Amino acid sequence: MPEVTTAHYIFLSTALFTIGTIGVLTRRNVVIILMSIELILNAVNINLVAFSKQLLSINGQAFAVFIIVDAAAEAAVGLGIIIALFRNKETINADEIDLMKW
Amino acid sequence: MYAAFFFIFAGAAVGFAINLLIQRHPVYSALSLIGVMASLASLYLMLGAEFIAAVQVIVYAGAVMVLFIFVIMLLNAGEEERTQRSKLARQAGAPLLLILLSLVATVLYKQFPRDSMVQFGDFPGQTAPIGRLLFREFLLPFEVVSVLVLIAIVGAVVLARKEP
Numbered sequence: 001m002p003e004v005t006t007a008h009y010i011f012l013s014t015a016l017f018t019i020g021t022i023g024v025l026t027r028r029n030v031v032i033i034l035m036s037i038e039l040i041l042n043a044v045n046i047n048l049v050a051f052s053k054q055l056l057s058i059n060g061q062a063f064a065v066f067i068i069v070d071a072a073a074e075a076a077v078g079l080g081i082i083i084a085l086f087r088n089k090e091t092i093n094a095d096e097i098d099l100m101k102w
Numbered sequence: 103m104y105a106a107f108f109f110i111f112a113g114a115a116v117g118f119a120i121n122l123l124i125q126r127h128p129v130y131s132a133l134s135l136i137g138v139m140a141s142l143a144s145l146y147l148m149l150g151a152e153f154i155a156a157v158q159v160i161v162y163a164g165a166v167m168v169l170f171i172f173v174i175m176l177l178n179a180g181e182e183e184r185t186q187r188s189k190l191a192r193q194a195g196a197p198l199l200l201i202l203l204s205l206v207a208t209v210l211y212k213q214f215p216r217d218s219m220v221q222f223g224d225f226p227g228q229t230a231p232i233g234r235l236l237f238r239e240f241l242l243p244f245e246v247v248s249v250l251v252l253i254a255i256v257g258a259v260v261l262a263r264k265e266p
Contacts, residue, residue, distance in 0.1 A: 004108045007210045009145075012112045014206045016138075018199065019119040031128050031174055035135050038166065039119055042142055045158075049151045058231045062240055064154050065232065068161055069247050073254035075166045079173045080261035086177050087264075 009050035016043035030085070030092045034078045041071045107148060115141035128174045132167060139163040153229045 016039055023036030045064045052060025086092055089099075118137035125131045139162045146155035236244050 004105050007213075008108065008112070009149075010210055011207060012115065012145075015116050015203065016119055018202065019116070019123065022199075023123050027123065029128055031170065031177070032122075032131050035122060035131055035170065038135065038162075039122070039138065042138065042162075045154070046142065046145065049146055049149050049154055052151070053149045058228075058235055061151050061154055061228070061232055062235045064151070065157060065236065066243065066247055068154075068157055069251060072161055072166055073251055075169055076254050076258040077261065079169055080258035082173060083176065083262045092177055 006050050006054045009046055013043045013046040013050075016040075016046070028094045030082050030094050030097070031079075033094060034075065034082070037078075038071055038075065041067055041074075104148065108145070111141045111144045111148070115145070129171070132170050132174060135170070136163050136167050139167070151228065153232050 020036045020039035020043060023039065024033050027033055027036065045067055048060040048064045048067070052058060052064075082092060085097065089097060091097065115138050118134045118141065122131045122134040122138070125134060139158060143155045143158040143163070146152075146158060
């Protein structure tokens with residue numbers, strides 16, 4: 001078995017980040033787009049915790065706490081926007097939400 | 103042992119993440135996201151970040167996902183219809199993704215040569231140092247984040263409120 005190093009965690013983080021980006025770009029359901037954004041934020045957190053371990057510094061974990069708080073706030077506001085949008089347009093399909101398209 | 107657990111949980115995280123994209127019904131996607139969160143919490147435990155692992159399970163897999171499921175139920179979101187993807191995306195997508203991942207792997211391998219790879223040392227004592235850091239050095243960011251959360255709460259209530 002190979003030793004697990006920081007590089008492994010960075011690669012995992014890159015893979016999750018890429019999957020999240022693909023989700024944001026390809027899915028049409030607005031709720032799933034928000035979930036993909038959560039996936040991207042999680043990918044960032046892996047990096048922070050892995051480097052915190054490698055550098056033997058607790059700062060990375062404190063920043064991970066900040067990012068988790070940020071993600072929770074973003075989810076609350078995002079879902080509020082989706083509910084307001086659904087009330088006005090009766091759809092959560094990103095293709096049909098083109099009010100501001102010129 | 104450590105490596106085996108790492109590959110199991112990392113594979114589970116990536117598998118659940120891919121399942122999140124493949125599933126067409128939002129509830130299944132939400133369940134996959136909970137799987138991703140749980141796998142990542144295990145990885146945090148393996149990294150010695152017990153506090154982050156607990157917060158991950160409580161805040162993400164608990165609170166945030168309940169919010170998601172609640173909204174999915176509220177909107178009664180059905181299955182998403184799938185349109186034909188563009189030809190360019192279908193043909194160029196997979197090779198470009200492969201190129202990106204191999205590029206990242208190469209850069210990582212260059213940045214962390216195998217002989218100088220840093221091994222994880224002992225890293226004891228977690229929750230108390232984090233608290234001390236948050237309330238001493240990071241006191242200002244901590245207070246700013248609390249204001250951010252307050253704004254998010256008020257904003258969510260205002261956005262979701264019924265128009266008078």
